[in-house]
Amino acid sequence: MGRLENKVGIVTGAASGMGEATAKLFAQEGAKVVVADINMEGAKRVVAEIEAAGGIALAQYVDIGSPEKIEEMVLAAKNEFGRLDILHNNAARLDFKGDVDVVGMDVFEWDETMRFNLRSVLLGTKYAIPVMLENGGGSIINTSSMGGLVSELGKSAYAAAKAGVISLTKSTAVQYGKQNIRCNAIAPGMVLNESVVEHAPEPLRKLIDIYTDVKCTPRIGNPMDIANLAVFLASDESAFITGQVISADGGLLIKNPAVAEIQKQNLSW
Template sequence: MGRVQNKVALVTGGASGIGLSAAQLLAKEGAKVVLADFNEAGAKEEAQKITEAGGEAKGIFLDAGDEASIREAVEFTVGQYGTITILYNNVGVTNLKKDLDVLNMDLDEWDRLMDVNLKSVLLGSRFAIPHMIEAGGGSIINTASMAGFAGDATRSAYGASKAGVVNLTRYIATQYGKDNIRCNAVAPGLILTPAARKNMPEQVLDIFSKYNALPYHGEADDIGYTVLFLASDESKFITGQTIQVEGGHYNTNPSIADFQAFMNQAGK
């Protein structure tokens, strides 16, 4: 207990999934937390649950595609708790129907994903950093994705936006490290959030299982605990890094599962 005692955190996309896990864990470990989400009712409901469990939290509306909304979220946090020392830029969107291959993608969708997935990280950091400097330092954590490290047949804009998050993380860390501000990212693989469990076909889960190094899928808390570590002073000498939390899915030669199957069959 107390790993982030007396720190003040703003968690974007905090009403569900990975963001909610991070908010709950930060509050449990002593931080005052603002959950900001497009789903305002959900953010307020989850903040109330955190409060009832003995933590301190508020829920507010956030449109991560709108500069004024991001500024207001930071200002609310500072106005409510006096400062901001942890910023978790977690909001991210994808659209499998419009974000396709390079020849066929919807260019308006490209712009939307760059705004929500990448520009929101820039703006959240831009508005929070002056308050962190005034507070004597802070920790910024960004949600990247393994899509930022590997090519795919689709989701070109999503992958490009998340690759941007990885490098923007390095830039922020470089530019503000002397102000005692750290900036790191987390790159999830497949994480079984409630939404993923509801929408992911069993056949797709089986495909991921085939290529994971570990015999199970990730849970929201696997990311939440990583965020908690990066927010705490336990990681005080880590900055500019992207921690890949993906069950070893990308560790090996991509053909190894098929090769092992071939070898097993040949041995019969």
């Protein structure tokens, strides 16, 4: 309790999933939180739950595809709570229908993915930094993905956007570090609510089983795994950490790819 006392934070995509868990944990740790989402009903529900638990929060409409709405979101934090210390650029467009392999790529889908999943992070950062500097600095947390670090059979645009988020994270950290702005990225790997896991339909069930198997930990991730990391990155406990991409993926990407086959063949190498 109190790790974010006297701080004001914005979390985008805070009406569900990791953003919801992060907004709630920020509030529990003493921050005043702007719960920003395109889904206002969900944002209001999250705010009501934060307030019922004794926290302070504001539901704010944002469409991360719109520069004007992103600027309005940043100004809402300043107008309502007087300052801005934390921005978690978490929301993303998660529609992969036309986002396939590079030859089959739908150009409109590519542009939309860049607009929502990369340009939005630039814009949040662009508008937040001047407000943060009014009070001596702040912490920006960008949600990348395991997809920004390794490639898959499809989702070429999503992967490129999330890799771009990592690059943007480092640019921000380098350019504004001396002014006390820190910027770090989180790279989650297969994170789902327990209720989603419990009621997963067949194709998702199979994916969950595969990911559970290849991770080093006994289970896949849940939103609190990400919220706990986001609180650390938002707090002064991480004052000496900037420009980093931190995987929260149960060790998914650290394993030598040969390990699976070696285990299958029961070799003791």
